Amino acid sequence: MNILDSLINEQDSLERQNDKLRKIAESLMRRVEQDTDESGAAYAQFQRAAMLEETVRARTQELERALDLLNDSNAKLALANAETEAARANLANAIETVQEGFALFDADEKLVMCNSRFGKHMRDIHPLLKPGLPFEDYVTLVANSPFLALPDGESAVEWREKRMARHKDNHVVFNARMAGSRWLQVSEHRTPDGGTVVLQTDVTDMVLIERQERERLLDDQARLIRATLDHLDQGVCIFDAQSRLAGWNRRVGELLSIPYGRFLVGTHFDMVLERIRESVEFEDDHSPEVIDRWVRATTRRAPLSFELSLSNDRILAVFAQAMPDDGFVISFTDVSAERAAVRAISNAKETLELRVMERTLELEDALSEAERANASKSRFVAAASHDLLQPLSAAKLYVTSVEVEHAHSPQGERLEKASNALLSVEQILGALLDISKLDSGQAAVHVSAVPLRVLLEQLSDEMRPIAHQKGLEMRVVCTDAVVLSDATYLRRILQNLMSNAVRYTESGRVLVGARRVRGGVRVEVWDTGPGIPENQQERVFDEFHRLNASASPANGMGLGLAIVERACRTLQHPLHLSSKLGQGTCFSIELPLAPEQLGAQTTVSTNDTQPRDGLEHLIILLIENDAELRDALTLTLEGWSADVLPCASLAEAEALLKEVDISPDVIVADYQLDDDLLGLDAVIALRKQHGPLPACIITANRTSSLADECDQAGVSMMHKPLDADLLRAFLSKAQRD
Incomplete structure (x- = not known):
C-alpha cells in the first residue's frame, strides 16, 4: 500500500490516476506470466490491484453524482435568488405606487422599507428614514421636527410619550396638524408576525371642507336664532361666560327705551346694567347689587326673577337664567296689563271681603x-x-x-x-x-265588606306575644261573619281596645269574641284588669286621660280610646263600656252585617313584610326635596348595599340620569315636591322615558283619595314617618320582580 500510495498522486486527475493503474496492472500481469515459481504471491498482488481499481471506480462515480447535485442546487438557488429579487422589486414598485405614505417595521421595531411619500411633509427627517431605523427614534424625530404643529400647551416630550403609548394598541388612527395648515391622518396596523404598518394620508382637503360646512351651519343657525329673537314679544339679552353681551333683539330697546345702537357685542354686563338703571326702578326688594352678585356667582345659579318699573307706569317682569356654558340669558316681558288686572281684581276682592265680613260678624260672635x-x-x-x-x-x-x-x-x-x-x-x-282628622271631619272612610275572621286572626298573632310576655292568657274566638265597615279604621279600633286591655291587665286573661245580634255582630273585648270607676267611665274617652296617672309615657298617652270613640262615631258603630272595680272591663262595638255576595270578594291588607333580601346592585332613584330626609334615606339605602341616586327635584333627576346614561331599577319619591310638582307626576314622567319602573310614594297625607290615585297609577305608598322594614320589603320585592 505504501508503494501504491507513492505511485498514485491524489492531486492527479482521474484520467491520470486511471492511466497509472492500468500500467501497474499490465506490469503485474507480465510479471505473473514470467515468474511462475512465485505465482501465489503474484496472484495475491493481482487481486489487490483489481480491488483497488474497483474502489477507485466507485469513488469516481460518487464524486460525479455529488458534482451533478451541486450543480442542480446552484441552479435552483440562482433561480430562487432571481425570483426573490424580482418579488422585492415588485413589492417596492407596488408600495411606491400607493398614494399614501407607507412604512413597514419588523417585529424588532426596525424600519424594513418605506415609500417616497412616507414623511415627505417633514423635509428635515425624510432623508433619515432608512432601513434599520428604530421606531422609537422615528417618533423622536417626528416629535422634534419643526414641521409638526404641536397641540396648544403640549411639549415635544409629552407628544412623544402619548405617541408611544398609543403605539401599544393593535390599531391606531389619529390626525396630526402639520406646518402650513396641512393635516395628516396616521394609522397603524399590526402584522401577523408582530410587525407594524404605518400609513400617512393627506386629509387637508377633507378638513377644510368640514370646517367650511361647520361654519356654514353656524352661520345658518345664527341667522335663524336672530330671526327668532327679533320675532319674540319679549326682550332678550344673551351674555357669555365672561358676562359679555353676545346677542339681543330689538324688543329690548323698545321695552327699556334704550337706543338700539347702544347695544354692542362684547359690552360687559356692568355697562348694560348702568344703562338700565338710568330709566327704570327696581321692585320686589331687588337691587342692582343683588343682580350683580347673581351674575358674578361662581357656584350654580338658581333662576332669578324680579320686576322693573318704568316712568310711564309700565312694569317689566325680568327673568334671568344660567346656561350650561356658564353664560346667562335675561328676558324682559311687559306685564303692565296683567298687573293692572290684578290690582282691579284685588280691589274688587277687598270690597267683596268687606261686605262679606260685615254680613258674617253676627255669626262669628255667635260661635262659642x-x-x-x-x-x-x-x-x-x-x-x-x-x-x-x-x-x-x-x-x-x-x-x-x-x-x-x-x-x-x-x-x-x-x-x-x-x-x-x-x-x-x-x-x-x-x-x-x-x-x-276625625274632629275636623276630614277623615275619609271607605265602607266595604270586611271578614272578621281574617282581621281577628291578624290581631291575635300581633297581640298574643305581648300578652304572654306579661304572663297573661289571651284568647280570640273568631267568627265567619262579614261586616260593613272601613277595614283600616275597624282594625285600628279593635287594635286599640285589645292593646288597652293588655296594657292595664296585670294578671288573668284577655278574651276577644263576637256575638250575633239582631241585624249585626257585636265584637267584645273582655279583660280581668282593675276595672274603671263609674264616675270615670265617660272621661276615659277624652284625649290624654289615663286612670293610672303614674304610668310611663311609653305605656301610652291616653289617646287610644279617644281615637276609638271618634272612629266609631264617624263610622256609626255603637260603642259600649261595661266595667266593675276589681273584676275587669268589657268594651264592645256593634257592626252591621254585609250582604253575602260581597263577603267572598273582600280581603284585608296585612303588614307582613318580605324576607330581608340583599339589595346589592339595585339602582334606586330617590327624589326628596327635604335635604335631611334625603340624606337619611340615602344613608339607610346605602347601608343595605343599594346604589342610590339622590335628587331634590324631577329636573335634577332627569339631568342626572342623562349624565350617567343609565336607567334606575326602582323610584322612591316624596309626594309633595317643590314648584308644586307631585311625586306621582315625577314617576309618570320618568316612566315615559325609562319604561314601567317599580315606584313608591312616601307621604304624610293619609287620605284615601291619594291611596286610590297611587293604586290607579300602579305605585306603592308609604306613610311618614317611614317604617324601614316596610321600605326594605318593597325594595326586595322590586328586586325579585
Whole structure:
C-alpha cells in the first residue's frame, strides 16, 4: 500500500490516476506470466490491484453524482435568488405606487422599507428614514421636527410619550396638524408576525371642507336664532361666560327705551346694567347689587326673577337664567296689563271681603269660645303632626342605620332605647293626626265588606306575644261573619281596645269574641284588669286621660280610646263600656252585617313584610326635596348595599340620569315636591322615558283619595314617618320582580 500510495498522486486527475493503474496492472500481469515459481504471491498482488481499481471506480462515480447535485442546487438557488429579487422589486414598485405614505417595521421595531411619500411633509427627517431605523427614534424625530404643529400647551416630550403609548394598541388612527395648515391622518396596523404598518394620508382637503360646512351651519343657525329673537314679544339679552353681551333683539330697546345702537357685542354686563338703571326702578326688594352678585356667582345659579318699573307706569317682569356654558340669558316681558288686572281684581276682592265680613260678624260672635278653641286645636295638631313627621322619618332612619352598625357594642342598648322613644313619638303623632282628622271631619272612610275572621286572626298573632310576655292568657274566638265597615279604621279600633286591655291587665286573661245580634255582630273585648270607676267611665274617652296617672309615657298617652270613640262615631258603630272595680272591663262595638255576595270578594291588607333580601346592585332613584330626609334615606339605602341616586327635584333627576346614561331599577319619591310638582307626576314622567319602573310614594297625607290615585297609577305608598322594614320589603320585592 505504501508503494501504491507513492505511485498514485491524489492531486492527479482521474484520467491520470486511471492511466497509472492500468500500467501497474499490465506490469503485474507480465510479471505473473514470467515468474511462475512465485505465482501465489503474484496472484495475491493481482487481486489487490483489481480491488483497488474497483474502489477507485466507485469513488469516481460518487464524486460525479455529488458534482451533478451541486450543480442542480446552484441552479435552483440562482433561480430562487432571481425570483426573490424580482418579488422585492415588485413589492417596492407596488408600495411606491400607493398614494399614501407607507412604512413597514419588523417585529424588532426596525424600519424594513418605506415609500417616497412616507414623511415627505417633514423635509428635515425624510432623508433619515432608512432601513434599520428604530421606531422609537422615528417618533423622536417626528416629535422634534419643526414641521409638526404641536397641540396648544403640549411639549415635544409629552407628544412623544402619548405617541408611544398609543403605539401599544393593535390599531391606531389619529390626525396630526402639520406646518402650513396641512393635516395628516396616521394609522397603524399590526402584522401577523408582530410587525407594524404605518400609513400617512393627506386629509387637508377633507378638513377644510368640514370646517367650511361647520361654519356654514353656524352661520345658518345664527341667522335663524336672530330671526327668532327679533320675532319674540319679549326682550332678550344673551351674555357669555365672561358676562359679555353676545346677542339681543330689538324688543329690548323698545321695552327699556334704550337706543338700539347702544347695544354692542362684547359690552360687559356692568355697562348694560348702568344703562338700565338710568330709566327704570327696581321692585320686589331687588337691587342692582343683588343682580350683580347673581351674575358674578361662581357656584350654580338658581333662576332669578324680579320686576322693573318704568316712568310711564309700565312694569317689566325680568327673568334671568344660567346656561350650561356658564353664560346667562335675561328676558324682559311687559306685564303692565296683567298687573293692572290684578290690582282691579284685588280691589274688587277687598270690597267683596268687606261686605262679606260685615254680613258674617253676627255669626262669628255667635260661635262659642269652646268651638273656636277646639277647631284651633284640631288644625294645630294636624299641622304640627304633619310637619313633625318629616324630621321624625329622618331621625328614625338615622337611628336605625346606626343601630345596625352598633348592634353588639355598648352603645347598642342606648340606640335601642332611642329607637323605642322615636317609635313612641311616632305612635303619639299618628294618634294626634287621626284625632285631628276625625274632629275636623276630614277623615275619609271607605265602607266595604270586611271578614272578621281574617282581621281577628291578624290581631291575635300581633297581640298574643305581648300578652304572654306579661304572663297573661289571651284568647280570640273568631267568627265567619262579614261586616260593613272601613277595614283600616275597624282594625285600628279593635287594635286599640285589645292593646288597652293588655296594657292595664296585670294578671288573668284577655278574651276577644263576637256575638250575633239582631241585624249585626257585636265584637267584645273582655279583660280581668282593675276595672274603671263609674264616675270615670265617660272621661276615659277624652284625649290624654289615663286612670293610672303614674304610668310611663311609653305605656301610652291616653289617646287610644279617644281615637276609638271618634272612629266609631264617624263610622256609626255603637260603642259600649261595661266595667266593675276589681273584676275587669268589657268594651264592645256593634257592626252591621254585609250582604253575602260581597263577603267572598273582600280581603284585608296585612303588614307582613318580605324576607330581608340583599339589595346589592339595585339602582334606586330617590327624589326628596327635604335635604335631611334625603340624606337619611340615602344613608339607610346605602347601608343595605343599594346604589342610590339622590335628587331634590324631577329636573335634577332627569339631568342626572342623562349624565350617567343609565336607567334606575326602582323610584322612591316624596309626594309633595317643590314648584308644586307631585311625586306621582315625577314617576309618570320618568316612566315615559325609562319604561314601567317599580315606584313608591312616601307621604304624610293619609287620605284615601291619594291611596286610590297611587293604586290607579300602579305605585306603592308609604306613610311618614317611614317604617324601614316596610321600605326594605318593597325594595326586595322590586328586586325579585
